[in-house]
Amino acid sequence: MAAAGLAQYLSHRLVPRTLQTRLLYRKDKPGCCHYYRAAICKKLKEPLTIEEVPPRPIQPDEVRVDVHFCGVNFADILTCRGQYQESPSLPFTPGLELAGQVMETGTNVSTVKEGDRVISVTNFNTMAEQCIVDQKEVWQIPEGVSYQEAAALPACYGTAMLALEHRAQTQPGETVLVTAAAGATGLASIDVASNILQAKVIAAAGSDEKCELALQRGAKSAVNYSQGNLKEELKKLTGGQGVNVVIEAVGGEVCRAALHRCIEVTIWEGLEWW
Numbered sequence: 001m002a003a004a005g006l007a008q009y010l011s012h013r014l015v016p017r018t019l020q021t022r023l024l025y026r027k028d029k030p031g032c033c034h035y036y037r038a039a040i041c042k043k044l045k046e047p048l049t050i051e052e053v054p055p056r057p058i059q060p061d062e063v064r065v066d067v068h069f070c071g072v073n074f075a076d077i078l079t080c081r082g083q084y085q086e087s088p089s090l091p092f093t094p095g096l097e098l099a100g101q102v103m104e105t106g107t108n109v110s111t112v113k114e115g116d117r118v119i120s121v122t123n124f125n126t127m128a129e130q131c132i133v134d135q136k137e138v139w140q141i142p143e144g145v146s147y148q149e150a151a152a153l154p155a156c157y158g159t160a161m162l163a164l165e166h167r168a169q170t171q172p173g174e175t176v177l178v179t180a181a182a183g184a185t186g187l188a189s190i191d192v193a194s195n196i197l198q199a200k201v202i203a204a205a206g207s208d209e210k211c212e213l214a215l216q217r218g219a220k221s222a223v224n225y226s227q228g229n230l231k232e233e234l235k236k237l238t239g240g241q242g243v244n245v246v247i248e249a250v251g252g253e254v255c256r257a258a259l260h261r262c263i264e265v266t267i268w269e270g271l272e273w274w
Helices: 002-011 017-024 074-080 147-151 154-167 184-196 208-216 230-237 252-260
Strands: 036-040 049-053 062-070 097-105 117-121 130-134 138-140 175-179 200-205 221-224 245-247 265-267 271-273
Touching (some): 062 147, 097 130, 154 184, 154 245, 184 200, 184 208, 200 208, 221 230
Parallel strands (some): 200 221
Antiparallel strands (some): 036 049, 062 097, 097 117, 265 271
């Protein structure tokens, strides 16, 4: 599955046929078994390279996963540019989330077994054919959910749950504003706020099409901030009361307008604005 996806990608890029063959049909090196391919960041702000790397033994609490799909997030881009809040030492393999099948488990692992379909969110290393993760970072994929769909869940839904439930402690009936509402994290936030926490969601996005998508996913109302005054629209929609929670992912004027209409704002862990 991973090779098929890579083949499709390469077929649409100006990549020499010899390199395509090397990437898609590699053999284990002499004297070594089961080398696997990984995307390697050797220098910040430079393209990643695909290299064959040897597997390491797993520890008692670890799980080796055959990666079918991995997510590509904004955090990965920032990490490869040296701008993320965590900076791994070079060289490193980026990637925070994956979906795949359990290949091997450590002696202490009791949560999953070989052959299980799983997702995981971890600190880097998921952009590879194999990834080793702690058993605490692995969850089984429900029946009916594909690997491709599952791979996109951990980071965006984890962010939404952490922000809305843990940090904001959103209550039923409260009003939640979600900016960048048509993005992955925005749509996850709408889903969690509306369908799990039973809050009222106002979505804000940069086009009518994006606003319509947010409404389809559960937002009660939507504002196109590229055409109107977000601050004034929020005032109208809330009867001048403001919103209880803001999930903000745009910055600049949109951020200022959103915070202006928030009753109380808490940003990240330990930093509070009033």
